[in-house]
Amino acid sequence: MSEWSPTDPEAPTTRYDLSDWSVDDRADVAATLAEAGVLHGWDGTELLVPQDTEAMVDDLLDEIEDRLDGAEDDDDDEDDEGDSQVTEYELDEWSDGERKQLCEMLDTLDIGYRWDGNVLLVPIGVEAVVDSCLDSIDTRGVDFIDE
Secondary structure (H helix, E strand, O other), rough: OOOOOOOOOOOOOOEEEEEOOHHHHHHHHHHHHHHHHHOOEEEEEEEEEEEEHHHHHHHHHHHHHHHHHOOOOOHHOOOOOOOOOOEEEEOOOHHHHHHHHHHHHHHHHHOEEEOOEEEEEEEOOOOHHHHHHHHHHHOOOOOOOOO
């Protein structure tokens, strides 16, 4: 079989509707699939995988769902003082263009995120990648020395 592509309409593809899953949960799916070496793509909130990996993806999604259900049960037992599963980035000084560029980078990297006003929320564990994206866009804190 040639290399599968989610954009190839002829490629045998299995689709999973994950519209009921949060952005963070879908980011967890993307990370799990990448870690397992499963090729995948997204069509909005629909997960696309090669048809021959369907059984493995079913198992992985079941594991993720079980883990998320357990986490929800744990969250019910704790005070709800915010989302402890995310890292927040305050981007008040960023322009709309800079935010759009950041969103495009995060989408390309399959990193789930959401905005709460001017605050970017990303899942814990992707901070190093997000920091690199932020640094590549934001040069306000960099002083260029002309020698």
